[in-house]
Amino acid sequence: MYSDALLTGKDLPLSEALAMGGETTVIGLAIVFGVLVILMIVLMLFKVIFYKDPKKQQKSADTAKPTAAESVPTVAVESEKSDEIPEDELVAILTAAVASSLNTSTYNLRIKSYRRVDGRQNAWNRAGLTETINNRY
Numbered sequence: 001m002y003s004d005a006l007l008t009g010k011d012l013p014l015s016e017a018l019a020m021g022g023e024t025t026v027i028g029l030a031i032v033f034g035v036l037v038i039l040m041i042v043l044m045l046f047k048v049i050f051y052k053d054p055k056k057q058q059k060s061a062d063t064a065k066p067t068a069a070e071s072v073p074t075v076a077v078e079s080e081k082s083d084e085i086p087e088d089e090l091v092a093i094l095t096a097a098v099a100s101s102l103n104t105s106t107y108n109l110r111i112k113s114y115r116r117v118d119g120r121q122n123a124w125n126r127a128g129l130t131e132t133i134n135n136r137y
Contacts, residue, residue: 090114 009017085093091111099106
Protein backbone atom coordinates (compact mmCIF):
# COMPACT_ATOMS: atom_id res chain seq x y z
CA MET A 1 0.00 0.00 0.00
CA TYR A 2 2.87 2.34 0.73
CA SER A 3 4.34 1.88 -2.79
CA ASP A 4 0.98 2.85 -4.36
CA ALA A 5 1.04 6.03 -2.30
CA LEU A 6 4.48 6.92 -3.69
CA LEU A 7 3.33 6.36 -7.28
CA THR A 8 -0.04 8.05 -7.14
CA GLY A 9 0.52 10.60 -4.38
CA LYS A 10 -2.72 9.67 -2.61
CA ASP A 11 -2.70 9.11 1.12
CA LEU A 12 0.86 10.42 1.31
CA PRO A 13 1.80 12.59 4.27
CA LEU A 14 2.62 16.22 3.44
CA SER A 15 6.22 15.99 4.63
CA GLU A 16 6.94 13.01 2.37
CA ALA A 17 5.21 14.68 -0.60
CA LEU A 18 7.33 17.81 -0.11
CA ALA A 19 10.47 15.66 0.23
CA MET A 20 9.67 13.89 -3.08
CA GLY A 21 9.04 17.23 -4.78
CA GLY A 22 12.33 18.60 -3.44
CA GLU A 23 14.23 15.55 -4.66
CA THR A 24 12.68 15.84 -8.09
CA THR A 25 13.55 19.55 -8.24
CA VAL A 26 17.15 18.98 -7.17
CA ILE A 27 17.63 16.14 -9.67
CA GLY A 28 16.13 18.25 -12.49
CA LEU A 29 18.33 21.24 -11.68
CA ALA A 30 21.41 19.01 -11.46
CA ILE A 31 20.67 17.58 -14.91
CA VAL A 32 20.11 21.03 -16.45
CA PHE A 33 23.25 22.54 -14.97
CA GLY A 34 25.26 19.44 -15.87
CA VAL A 35 24.23 19.77 -19.50
CA LEU A 36 25.05 23.51 -19.40
CA VAL A 37 28.53 22.76 -18.06
CA ILE A 38 29.06 20.20 -20.83
CA LEU A 39 27.99 22.77 -23.46
CA MET A 40 30.33 25.35 -21.94
CA ILE A 41 33.24 22.91 -22.15
CA VAL A 42 32.41 22.06 -25.78
CA LEU A 43 32.28 25.76 -26.70
CA MET A 44 35.62 26.37 -24.99
CA LEU A 45 37.12 23.51 -26.99
CA PHE A 46 35.71 25.03 -30.19
CA LYS A 47 37.42 28.30 -29.33
CA VAL A 48 40.72 26.54 -28.73
CA ILE A 49 40.48 24.48 -31.91
CA PHE A 50 39.00 26.99 -34.39
CA TYR A 51 40.11 30.42 -33.09
CA LYS A 52 42.59 32.25 -35.28
CA ASP A 53 44.51 35.14 -33.79
CA PRO A 54 43.89 38.33 -35.81
CA LYS A 55 47.41 39.57 -35.06
CA LYS A 56 48.90 36.49 -36.70
CA GLN A 57 46.59 36.88 -39.70
CA GLN A 58 47.59 40.52 -40.14
CA LYS A 59 51.29 39.65 -39.92
CA SER A 60 50.86 36.99 -42.59
CA ALA A 61 48.89 39.42 -44.75
CA ASP A 62 51.59 42.07 -44.36
CA THR A 63 54.32 39.64 -45.37
CA ALA A 64 52.43 38.57 -48.50
CA LYS A 65 53.44 41.11 -51.14
CA PRO A 66 51.76 41.31 -54.52
CA THR A 67 53.75 39.77 -57.34
CA ALA A 68 53.92 40.70 -60.97
CA ALA A 69 51.87 37.63 -61.87
CA GLU A 70 48.86 38.92 -59.96
CA SER A 71 46.28 40.65 -62.08
CA VAL A 72 45.58 44.33 -61.60
CA PRO A 73 41.87 45.01 -61.13
CA THR A 74 40.10 46.79 -63.94
CA VAL A 75 38.17 49.87 -62.94
CA ALA A 76 35.09 50.82 -64.92
CA VAL A 77 33.31 54.14 -64.55
CA GLU A 78 29.64 54.16 -65.42
CA SER A 79 28.36 57.52 -64.27
CA GLU A 80 27.96 60.27 -66.80
CA LYS A 81 28.42 62.78 -63.98
CA SER A 82 32.12 61.88 -63.96
CA ASP A 83 32.51 64.40 -66.82
CA GLU A 84 32.06 67.09 -64.20
CA ILE A 85 34.78 65.63 -61.95
CA PRO A 86 38.35 66.64 -62.81
CA GLU A 87 40.48 63.74 -64.00
CA ASP A 88 42.99 63.87 -61.12
CA GLU A 89 40.15 63.67 -58.57
CA LEU A 90 38.57 60.80 -60.50
CA VAL A 91 41.86 58.88 -60.44
CA ALA A 92 42.13 59.53 -56.70
CA ILE A 93 38.60 58.23 -56.14
CA LEU A 94 39.25 55.13 -58.24
CA THR A 95 42.54 54.46 -56.44
CA ALA A 96 40.83 54.73 -53.06
CA ALA A 97 38.04 52.37 -54.15
CA VAL A 98 40.45 49.74 -55.44
CA ALA A 99 42.67 50.04 -52.34
CA SER A 100 39.63 49.62 -50.11
CA SER A 101 38.44 46.52 -51.95
CA LEU A 102 41.94 44.97 -51.81
CA ASN A 103 42.53 45.95 -48.16
CA THR A 104 45.80 47.64 -49.00
CA SER A 105 47.28 51.11 -48.99
CA THR A 106 46.91 53.52 -51.89
CA TYR A 107 50.71 53.78 -52.01
CA ASN A 108 50.85 50.21 -53.31
CA LEU A 109 48.58 50.98 -56.28
CA ARG A 110 48.83 53.00 -59.44
CA ILE A 111 45.96 53.34 -61.88
CA LYS A 112 47.39 53.50 -65.38
CA SER A 113 44.14 53.80 -67.27
CA TYR A 114 40.39 53.65 -66.89
CA ARG A 115 37.50 53.45 -69.30
CA ARG A 116 33.81 54.08 -69.25
CA VAL A 117 31.36 51.22 -69.69
CA ASP A 118 28.06 51.24 -71.48
CA GLY A 119 25.07 52.11 -69.34
CA ARG A 120 22.61 49.67 -70.90
CA GLN A 121 22.75 47.22 -67.99
CA ASN A 122 22.16 48.56 -64.49
CA ALA A 123 24.73 48.11 -61.73
CA TRP A 124 22.69 45.58 -59.73
CA ASN A 125 22.38 43.22 -62.69
CA ARG A 126 26.10 43.47 -63.42
CA ALA A 127 26.98 42.88 -59.75
CA GLY A 128 24.74 39.82 -59.59
CA LEU A 129 26.21 38.42 -62.79
CA THR A 130 29.77 39.01 -61.57
CA GLU A 131 29.02 37.40 -58.22
CA THR A 132 27.43 34.36 -59.88
CA ILE A 133 30.40 33.90 -62.18
CA ASN A 134 32.91 34.28 -59.34
CA ASN A 135 31.06 31.75 -57.17
CA ARG A 136 31.06 29.11 -59.91
CA TYR A 137 34.77 29.26 -60.70
